[in-house]
Amino acid sequence: MKWYEEDPSIVEKFLLSIYKYLGNTEEDYRYKIHVSDLIYDCLRRAYYNKIYPTIVDISGALRMSIGKAVHEIEMSAGHEMEIEFEGILGHIDEYWDGIVVDKKTCRMIPREPYSHHVKQVEMYRAMLIEKGYEVEKLAILYIDVSKPEIKAYSWDPQFDPLDVLDEMLTKKAVLLDALKSGIAPPRHVSWECNYCPYAWQCFKEVGGEDDSSD
Numbered sequence: 001m002k003w004y005e006e007d008p009s010i011v012e013k014f015l016l017s018i019y020k021y022l023g024n025t026e027e028d029y030r031y032k033i034h035v036s037d038l039i040y041d042c043l044r045r046a047y048y049n050k051i052y053p054t055i056v057d058i059s060g061a062l063r064m065s066i067g068k069a070v071h072e073i074e075m076s077a078g079h080e081m082e083i084e085f086e087g088i089l090g091h092i093d094e095y096w097d098g099i100v101v102d103k104k105t106c107r108m109i110p111r112e113p114y115s116h117h118v119k120q121v122e123m124y125r126a127m128l129i130e131k132g133y134e135v136e137k138l139a140i141l142y143i144d145v146s147k148p149e150i151k152a153y154s155w156d157p158q159f160d161p162l163d164v165l166d167e168m169l170t171k172k173a174v175l176l177d178a179l180k181s182g183i184a185p186p187r188h189v190s191w192e193c194n195y196c197p198y199a200w201q202c203f204k205e206v207g208g209e210d211d212s213s214d
């Protein structure tokens, strides 16, 4: 006979604590437009993200809770800074001395920053400049939680902030129209589809008809 036993009741208590820790940010997220809604070229993805409930399995919840905990580590006075532009909300991970840093937990550090991550910090920069802040450098801190390993990429801003703000307003308008009408924005098929959790909803057909207007 073993001197120990597997104890699911402790796992249950831990899981209850994890889901409590993650909280219910979904409702807040669903009814407001966030920078993270606008970073992909495909707004259809953002539309699905708003209308479909998020399903988080246990491994997803564990990853999310690790990500949340890492984000809570304070690096600067501008930690978790909230910013708003024309109803678009941004949560900047860190801002100090003209540097904007976004933290990304991952399971593999990319060889170069992903384009949607670059777009996200460029959007933060445009919003900060619009509010009168100075921004000279942008950075992403990748934190590989599986190895674990960290790497930061930084760069001088690449885009005209006015163009970035225009893009944000255009994307916001398209997304709001879609949410009002219930008709999904057109597909923007690219490499991003490989990592899109809504591919099923996006490409499914019912009775031979394109079911894109649900």
Ligand code: SF4
Pocket (backbone or CB within 6 Å): 042, 043, 044, 045, 048, 187, 188, 189, 190, 192, 193, 196, 197, 198, 199, 202, 203
């Ligand atoms: S599968 Fe591709 S085209 Fe469809 S919503 Fe996702 S990113 Fe957009």
